[in-house]
Amino acid sequence: MSLAESLQQVDWFPVRLSFEVAIIATAIALVIGVAIAWLLARKNIIGKEGIDALITLPLVLPPTVLGYYLLVLLSQRSPLGRFFDTFGIRLTFTVTAAIIAATIHALPLMVKAVRASFEDIDRTFEHSARLLGSSEWRVFWRITLPLAKRGILAATVLAFARALGDFGVTIMLAGNIPGRTQTAAVAIYDAVQSGRDNYALLLVVIISVLSVLVLYTTNKLSSRRLY
Amino acid sequence: MLEIELSKSFSNRDNPEFNLDVAFNARPGITVLFGPSGSGKSTTLQLIAGIATPDKGRVLVNGQTLFDSANRVNRPMRERRIGYLFQQLAVFPHIDVIDNVAFGIAGSKNTARKKAGEWLERFGISELAHRDPSSISGGEKQRVALARALAINPRLLLLDEPLSALDATTKRKLIEEIRRVDESSQIPIIYVTHDQGEAIALGESVLVYERGRIIADGQPLDVFSQPKSETVASLSGVENIFTGRIVEQHPDRGTMTCELGGCRIDVGFAPAQENIVRIAIRAGDILLSTIEPKGISARNTLEGKLRAIESVSHDVHAIVDCGVDFRVTITPHAQQELGLEVGNTVWLIIKSHSCYLLR
Numbered sequence: 001m002s003l004a005e006s007l008q009q010v011d012w013f014p015v016r017l018s019f020e021v022a023i024i025a026t027a028i029a030l031v032i033g034v035a036i037a038w039l040l041a042r043k044n045i046i047g048k049e050g051i052d053a054l055i056t057l058p059l060v061l062p063p064t065v066l067g068y069y070l071l072v073l074l075s076q077r078s079p080l081g082r083f084f085d086t087f088g089i090r091l092t093f094t095v096t097a098a099i100i101a102a103t104i105h106a107l108p109l110m111v112k113a114v115r116a117s118f119e120d121i122d123r124t125f126e127h128s129a130r131l132l133g134s135s136e137w138r139v140f141w142r143i144t145l146p147l148a149k150r151g152i153l154a155a156t157v158l159a160f161a162r163a164l165g166d167f168g169v170t171i172m173l174a175g176n177i178p179g180r181t182q183t184a185a186v187a188i189y190d191a192v193q194s195g196r197d198n199y200a201l202l203l204v205v206i207i208s209v210l211s212v213l214v215l216y217t218t219n220k221l222s223s224r225r226l227y
Numbered sequence: 228m229l230e231i232e233l234s235k236s237f238s239n240r241d242n243p244e245f246n247l248d249v250a251f252n253a254r255p256g257i258t259v260l261f262g263p264s265g266s267g268k269s270t271t272l273q274l275i276a277g278i279a280t281p282d283k284g285r286v287l288v289n290g291q292t293l294f295d296s297a298n299r300v301n302r303p304m305r306e307r308r309i310g311y312l313f314q315q316l317a318v319f320p321h322i323d324v325i326d327n328v329a330f331g332i333a334g335s336k337n338t339a340r341k342k343a344g345e346w347l348e349r350f351g352i353s354e355l356a357h358r359d360p361s362s363i364s365g366g367e368k369q370r371v372a373l374a375r376a377l378a379i380n381p382r383l384l385l386l387d388e389p390l391s392a393l394d395a396t397t398k399r400k401l402i403e404e405i406r407r408v409d410e411s412s413q414i415p416i417i418y419v420t421h422d423q424g425e426a427i428a429l430g431e432s433v434l435v436y437e438r439g440r441i442i443a444d445g446q447p448l449d450v451f452s453q454p455k456s457e458t459v460a461s462l463s464g465v466e467n468i469f470t471g472r473i474v475e476q477h478p479d480r481g482t483m484t485c486e487l488g489g490c491r492i493d494v495g496f497a498p499a500q501e502n503i504v505r506i507a508i509r510a511g512d513i514l515l516s517t518i519e520p521k522g523i524s525a526r527n528t529l530e531g532k533l534r535a536i537e538s539v540s541h542d543v544h545a546i547v548d549c550g551v552d553f554r555v556t557i558t559p560h561a562q563q564e565l566g567l568e569v570g571n572t573v574w575l576i577i578k579s580h581s582c583y584l585l586r
Contacts (some may be wrong), residue, residue, distance in 0.1 A: 124315050127278050127317070128311065128317040131309055131311045132375065133308075133333070134330075143319065
């Protein structure tokens with residue numbers, strides 16, 4: 001069988017799902033992460049370090065443990081699950097679940113890295129902008145965010161990699177439903193378990209090549225002058 | 228007119244306890260805040276601008292209250308219309324020079340840029356308009372920051388050691404520029420520095436800071452040339468500072484005699500509460516003679532031995548032991564002509580009024 005033929009026969013669904021989930025999860029983690037990081041870096045809120053610890057937890061907890069917590073928290077029997085169910089949204093064993101899993105998995109890195117790059121900014125830039133008549137909103141968009149751009153971009157790449165690579169949380173929360181919630185990472189595991197070694201290898205190669213490509217492109221982008 | 232009364236206590240790792248407690252008024256013109264680092268000069272600017280909040284006090288500009296702890300007034304920084312030059316300058320690195328200057332100018336992007344262009348022209352840096360701030364020199368950055376601060380038409384200009392990172396020539400040019408700004412703007416300018424030369428070159432009035440308090444004020448030349456406190460004397464580089472004991476007081480003659488471990492000098496009379504006084508004498512105020520002087524008005528002629536000769540930039544310092552060591556500034560030419568050598572016996576001539584009693 002030639003390479004072209006075998007590529008045609010490949011079930012691309014897990015690869016496509018993985019990238020879709022990772023892209024959406026990264027986008028959500030970016031927005032939420034930047035907001036939380038800004039609060040932690042710039043505001044004196046009560047229980048700040050507690051919030052930081054809670055957000056960092058997914059970084060240290062075994063993914064299956066994290067997945068278990070989320071399953072309990074979001075299942076249809078839980079208050080949160082019931083609430084979303086009234087809108088017809090199921091938070092477990094669906095693509096939504098896979099996205100939630102990947103987001104939770106990617107968020108801690110995002111918050112940590114973006115908070116650090118916010119904290120690296122010399123505060124006199126922001127003070128100058130305020131004294132030049134800028135509102136806090138303008139200071140954020142015109143000064144803080146552009147000056148942290150490089151760090152935020154780096155954090156986004158890392159978050160994407162983590163979202164793409166999640167296995168434990170995804171399999172706990174979204175399950176392993178081929179054609180519905182089976183992401184590439186899960187499909188590889190599944191293929192190895194059922195003795196489809198060639199398929200596993202193919203998925204591994206595809207995911208590796210695409211990941212390297214993404215990393216390369218972003219590195220290329222970020223090495224260009226950002227300001 | 229700026230009127231302030233500020234107090235704030237700090238306690239952190241760097242400063243176990245530091246209390247800032249100052250009050251002054253500043254008219255249009257340059258007021259210099261002078262003092263050692265850590266004495267609260269920059270903090271004063273931050274409290275005026277609203278970067279930090281005073282524990283107690285008031286800040287008024289042209290009669291308008293920016294901060295008043297008693298009436299719970301604390302206007303946000305963006306409404307204060309204060310021009311502020313940070314030591315780091317804080318020229319935004321991610322936008323070009325003209326957009327930096329346009330940043331605070333109200334109106335559409337085009338009008339703001341147009342006005343910014345006029346400011347650049349005023350500072351002679353039009354050719355830098357589209358340059359990246361990382362590619363311009365320190366002196367140019369300085370002008371950009373100054374233009375940006377003035378472009379908002381501020382009611383008050385705060386300059387925090389803006390020249391400390393520059394070489395002497397650039398410094399001189401910028402001092403000229405700040406003077407020009409002063410002449411055309413007619414607003415109070417508060418200038419923080421620990422450099423006496425800058426204080427003298429710029430200030431119409433100087434306030435000397437020490438440990439969070441103002442310990443002297445007046446015209447720079449008066450404050451520095453007739454130091455009344457140890458801090459001012461040592462900051463302004465007075466070379467001879469001695470501890471003495473008052474042994475005789477002659478209010479009738481306008482003098483009193485002090486014993487300086489080994490020699491006695493007459494200083495101008497001043498009612499003193501304590502017997503022990505600190506006396507400051509500038510090395511440049513002392514005359515040196517190789518023969519015993521007679522018939523002169525100066526009250527003090529001290530005999531001593533020339534102990535050492537040191538070169539200090541363009542001058543020579545003779546160190547003369549008269550029981551205590553005096554430092555005397557002479558020109559290299561005088562040194563040659565007098566044929567001064569270590570070991571010579573010399574006489575020092577000091578006017579009583581060149582001896583400053585320190586508080």
